Amino acid sequence: xxxxxxxxxxxxxxxxxxxxxxxxxxxxxxxxxxxxxxxxxxxxxxxxxxxxxxxxxxxxxxxxxxxxxxxxxxxxxxxxxxxxxxxxxxxxxxxxxxxxxxxxxxxxxxxxxxxxxxxxxxxxxxxxxxxxxxxxxxxxxxxxxxxxxxxxxxxxxxxxxxxxxxxxxxxxxxxxxxxxxxxxxxxxxx
Numbered sequence: 499x500x501x502x503x504x505x506x507x508x509x510x511x512x513x514x515x516x517x518x519x520x521x522x523x524x525x526x527x528x529x530x531x532x533x534x535x536x537x538x539x540x541x542x543x544x545x546x547x548x549x550x551x552x553x554x555x556x557x558x559x560x561x562x563x564x565x566x567x568x569x570x571x572x573x574x575x576x577x578x579x580x581x582x583x584x585x586x587x588x589x590x591x592x593x594x595x596x597x598x599x600x601x602x603x604x605x606x607x608x609x610x611x612x613x614x615x616x617x618x619x620x621x622x623x624x625x626x627x628x629x630x631x632x633x634x635x636x637x638x639x640x641x642x643x644x645x646x647x648x649x650x651x652x653x654x655x656x657x658x659x660x661x662x663x664x665x666x667x668x669x670x671x672x673x674x675x676x677x678x679x680x681x682x683x684x685x686x687x688x
Contacts, residue, residue: 519647520646520647520648520649521646521647521648521649521650521651521672521673521674522648522649524646524651524672526571526574526590526591526592526670526671526672527568527569527571527574527590527592529574529587529590530587530590530672531587531588531589531590531649531672531673531674532586532587533586533587534584534585534586534587535576535578535585535586535587536584536585539564541585543564544562544585547562547563547564547576548562548563548565549561549562549563553631553685554684554685554687555685555686555687556685556686556687557580557686558579558680558686559577559578559579559580559588559589559677559680560577560578560579560580561575561576561577562575562576562577562578563575563576564576568592570592570594571592571593571594572593572594572595572667573592573593574590574591574592574593575589575590575591575593575669575671576589576590576591577589577590577673577677588673588674588676588677589671589672589673589674589677590671590672591669591670591671591672592669592670592671593667593668593669593670594667594668594669595665595666595667596666596667596668597665597666599657599666602655602657602666602667602668603655605655605668606640606642606653606654606655606668609653609668609670610622610642610653613651613653613670617644620644622642622643622644622653623642623643623644623645624640624641624642625640625641625643626638626639626640626641627639627641629656629658630684631662632658632659632661632662634659634661636659636661637656637657637658637659637662637664638656638657639654639655639656639657640654640655640657641653641654641655642654648674648675649672649673649674649675649677649678650671650672650673650675650678651670651671651672652669652670652671652672652673653668653669653670653671654668654669654670654671655667655668656669
């Protein structure tokens with residue numbers, strides 16, 4: 499298990515984590531904010547990604563999931579603007595499925611701890627929330643985040659209610675401030 503966490507830390511693979519000036523200097527699976535999805539996928543592959551276009555949203559961003567196992571991740575998620583023909587990435591996440599609350603909490607705490615040490619023992623802020631996609635209020639998210647210029651680095655555990663029929667997961671995400679604002683406005687619907 500320790501090797502797994504060591505690999506997760508390598509997702510932030512640039513020279514000095516402590517000297518990062520901008521969220522775009524981080525990488526997840528070799529992908530950074532500001533990159534084009536076309537550098538990693540063909541347009542046909544991108545079109546086949548699962549998306550959330552049918553959910554309430556102002557469609558400022560398209561959320562697209564590559565559910566193919568990629569290295570240490572069970573899948574990747576991207577936010578890009580639907581009208582952008584260059585498919586510029588505004589958010590990238592790698593997620594790992596876990597099958598018990600205990601397993602997810604261990605993964606979350608270990609990743610957070612390892613990342614904090616790698617970042618010079620910086621303290622992550624914590625937020626617990628009811629996931630807005632679950633109207634019953636029974637799906638709970640716990641996120642540890644670190645604000646970095648122009649965005650945030652998040653480690654998130656979503657404990658989905660049985661009703662939602664999703665698999666609990668822990669994710670590591672890079673988000674621009676624009677994406678954060680959009681998410682906080684309930685996908686632009688508030």
